[in-house]
Amino acid sequence: MVKQKSLRTLVAAATAALLLPASANAETVKIGVVMTFSGGAANFGKQIGQGMELFMQEHPEAFGGHTVELIKRDAKHPGGDVAKAAVRELITREKVDMLAGFVFSPNAIASAELVTQGKVPMVVMNAGTAWITKLSPYIARVSFTMWQSGHPMGTYAKETLGCETAAVGYTDYPPGKDSLNAFQTGFEAAGGKVVDAIPMGGPREVPDFTPFFQRVKDAAPDCLYVFVPSGNHAGAVTKTFADLGMRDAGIQLIGPGDITQDTELQGMGDDAVGLVTMHHYSADYDTPQNQAFVSAWKAAYGADSTPDFMAVAGWDGMAAIAHVVKTLDGEIDADAAMEALAGWTFESPRGPIMIDPETRDIVHDEHVHEVVKDGDRLKIKVIDSIAQVKDPCKALKIGKCGE
Amino acid sequence: MADATRARERATAHVVTAHRWRWVEAAPWLVATGAFFLLPDYMTLGTQIVITVMFALSLDLILGFAGIITLGHAAYFGVGAYACGMLSAHLGWTEPVSALFAATLVAAFVGWLSGLVLMRYHGLTLLMLTLSVAILLQQLANTYSDFTGGFDGLTGIYFDPVFGVFEYDLWSHTHYWYALAWLAVVFVVARRIVYSPFGRSLVGIRENALRMHAVGAPVFRRQVAVYTVSAGIAGLSGALFAQANTFVTLDVLGFTRSGIIMIILILGGTGRLYGAFVGAIVYMVLEDELSKLTPEFWEFGVGLALVLVVLFARNGILGLLDRARSLLAERGR
Structure with missing residues (x-):
């Protein structure tokens, strides 16, 4: 059997909330994570996923006392069809509150119309084709464009x-x-x-x-x-x-x-x-944020491993999701979520970043x-x-x- | 003497009755209908399965019945998908049924054209050439990415509701019935072909092409004909894929797609039409469930299942069922 952890990564972001009566009703926010976890490009999905999980582990307080549940789906290849089917299933069957991930651009492009139709905010964590954020008002990107x-x-x-x-x-x-x-x-x-x-x-x-x-x-x-x-x-x-x-x-x-x-x-x-x-990123940057990030990474995933720009996108994306969850107090509404993301700023390991309020794209x-x-x-x-x-x-x- | 007569009578009876519909043949359609009412939330997967069954069926016509081996059948799937997608995205042709017909014709035409060359070869040469056709088409689509959308995909595909009535919903319910209706049509056509004299002559070519030449059958023409029909059906499934996804990328022409459809058919059983159904359902449900269970390691599970099938069920799952049935019959005797 495969590690229990990878079945459904349930992270108790509410450890703090158990000790302190922070929020009266702690919500569980479901995040559908659609990335390539298998095949030749599996390492991309792995880096981003590890970046996301590391943020949840290091900053449980950022979620405002709420819990985040990641539901992972494999987008397999850059063909769009598998990712789109996964997104459809996550929206209709799993009823996720937000979507995240997307390694390959065609997979994000194919899914765009579904997030508009289903009104689910989507945080793009890699896909770098510039015009992706124009496809739906519910797409924000934390990675980069070419x-x-x-x-x-x-x-x-x-x-x-x-x-x-x-x-x-x-x-x-x-x-x-x-x-x-x-x-x-x-x-x-x-x-x-x-x-x-x-x-x-x-x-x-x-x-x-x-x-x-x-x-x-x-x-x-x-x-x-x-x-x-x-x-x-x-x-x-x-x-x-x-x-x-x-x-x-x-x-x-x-x-x-x-x-x-x-x-x-x-x-x-x-x-x-x-x-x-x-x-925009290298693990060798000597800023305090990056040094803290890299040492947390090495403590979690081994001294031989190193984060890269994809891992940072996972970390920053999770920070963006935490910001939304905290701002909306666990009740995710698509329009309110996008409003919370517009103009959001964060001290990332790559330096100061912002979500451009006009284009919902990353500024770094x-x-x-x-x-x-x-x-x-x-x-x-x-x-x-x-x-x-x-x-x-x-x-x-x-x-x-x-x- | 009496034994030989009886054997001949049994053979004759088989020829006379083989094409008749049997009760058990209602099973796939009952399963499809039952699945809709029992698992309405799974219809996105259901639609993909129906499309894959149709694609596998097209491969069965040439691989299972005519014995034409190919590693590039995605070429015609892709041509159908691109034809259908580009009609909508570039020409604004948004009526779905006529767009499907058009895409089918385009794919059949490409199948006929390539068939004229390909059917002159067999064995490894044919395998390599079919592979090259798919690669050539894929590179063509990559080069003219202004028209095809290239790697990033063809966007802007939109289709009107079916017959102006049935809207497409987020749950893929409309797409499911729409694809299933087309599969029923295609299946009836394929079944007619297989049990027709034409279909029997294909089996003859598969079993012994030299002897078919000797009895005066136009082998090459028959092969091109069935290749064209098969390409058309593959194109139809590709066009359905484009309509269900409203998105087409270079991936539709990819080698992986050609390979997987072959695996699916072999898994189900070749040369028996229903192998396409069994193979597609088993493979896709297995893949879907395993990749949900473990997004990182599902390929291992799928691979293991395939190895087991190849080791213990040489003629696919349906072949295994046949063997079980004959074993039971022997024991009963």
């Missing part, structure tokens, strides 16, 4: 790194295309020029990057902006980049911080040193990361920061973000 890192990176590459020309290599699926668009928009608005954009295969198989990078080397731009899935893709990118001697040829490798995800960083090898990325600081060697482990060093970045896709009204 534009939030790509667009400022474009500006930064031109203005600070001094790149006049850039080539872009991306994995040919929406996060890659979004990131490419975001970077190109930011870079060209600042006066730079994208000389080549190369689709580098799908997200599953790791391609041989040599032909793509050779083409870039021949074009000799100042910067090469790369978006690939973290892990083995990103490791192959830095290795190929080093093997072809592209740094010596005067090309700077840059990208969004997704490619230096904390959980995958150590596996990238020494070739990653010098890689510059733009992102973006940091310029550089991969450095610290002893025998790789480490993220923050070399620059941009405060309170709103999603540029919606601000600039690009494509579906402007509809």
